[in-house]
Amino acid sequence: MSSVEMSVEAKSTAAPGRSVITRSANAVATLERLLLSLALPVGLAVAWELAVRAGLSDGRLVPPPSRIFQEFAELWRAGELSRHVVATLLRVAVGFGFGTVAGTLLGALAGYSSLTRRLIDPTLQGLRAVPSIAWIPLFILWLGIFETSKVALIAVGVFFPVYLGTMGAILSVDRKIVEVGRVFRLSGFAMVRRILLPAVLPTYVWSLRAGLGLGWMFVIAAEFMGASEGLGYLLIDGQQLGKPAEIVAAILAFAVLGKLSDALVAGAAAPFLRWEDAFGAPQREA
């Protein structure tokens, strides 16, 4: 019997028994990862709380966790928290939507057709070099002080990473894999559907997550430029009224929302990326 056949058999006999053990081992590993990731922030928070309680600081400028929690509870009870969160979420969602659609379309065109790329890419790269905040005055003049200019700013922020990521992903598809498609005589559309689309997906998801991160960054800039609601407004309000607890509460809300929305995108893409075999892919049994 050949060495190849032997290794096949060895693998298949090892397969059935391992599932139960792996599952409980996985649960332990997940718990361990969770505890480890929480150790630093929780530890710091508890330490500061104790320090303030012990009278080492009055905690006026750097409020201890209990006071931030209190602030949260008050905002929640007054219905303020949900109002601000919803306002910010809506802006990010709409801006992310527009930015993603535009970035994906233009990125795909530029990646797929070299003529389009030579036509639009130099201009877009030039525009990308402009710090997006610099658009604020122009957007306010063009689109007014209300929602449209805010959403536009967020969309611009989301657009560039998505555009770059989509174009780069298409350009870096392995020629060798494309040749497999050619050998099987895939037409333009079938080539896109069966080879290019799955091949670009991992990079594309990364670019969406990068775009979303920038979306959260720009929503603050947008809300700083004059808003009556939103987490960015809460930040400014806290500064002007000298309420650091409110500022920290808003920052925490940003952290939670950013993390959640990112996990949402990553989680939605995960079922399509189980095949990944890369440095960063989840560990598998060898």
Add this chain to the structure above:
Amino acid sequence: MLALDHVGKTYPNGVRALEGVTLTVAPGEIVAIVGGSGCGKSTLLRAVSGLDRPTTGTVMLDGDAITAPHEKIGMVFQEPRLLPWLSVAHNVGFGLEDRPKPERNTRVKAQLDRVGLTEKAMVWPRELSGGQAQRVAIARAFVTRPAVLLLDEPFSALDAFTRVDLQDHLLDVWADTKPTLVIVTHDVDEAIVLADRVIVMRSRPGRLYEEIVTDLARPRDRQSAAFDFAKRRVLAALDRSLDRQVTNDGAETRTSAGAALWW
């Protein structure tokens, strides 16, 4: 019948990779192409596959001019080139997308069975060893029942044991439908185990140089005297193609040609 008529390829930078290649291969024949690196053997195979177009001459298959990939021509590359996002079974069935699902399933199942990887049908390609992955690539090429199958150094990335194993295996699967095989290799043993004819190429410009008929009885015994004799003839032809001194010392000839093939 596969017929090449004065096929030539000159790259835009003026390099003549291939010149005046005329060759006919009968249905069911196995032809091995060997030659030093840069002699144009892969260029030749790509021209036959329709992936690249020759600058002069024509490639004909049963009366059809080959100018683009053709449904009757399959290809196995040096790397398995499996699609990482498809299971092994879906990789094998990649070229059967236009067939009804029941037929596709039966044929994929039968072909996987043929390459001995039935129990790997649902795993991702990343979970396969190099030899297993190349067997899946072979199954993917055979499942569409091509009339001509081109293999571009298909086993050169594998270890010696797996390579011998896959050579036998290729012949085994080949016997099912007996397509024409054109196999590019730099392994003289491999050429003699597989081929009815071994064609030695010469470089600058790439052209056919010598042809050695290796019609030994199958299955071929790699240790037999006839095998060794055929091997010496191919190695001597290779030495001539590289303008090397052919000495009477068989061993020395062998090492020099072997080294030339690798470097």
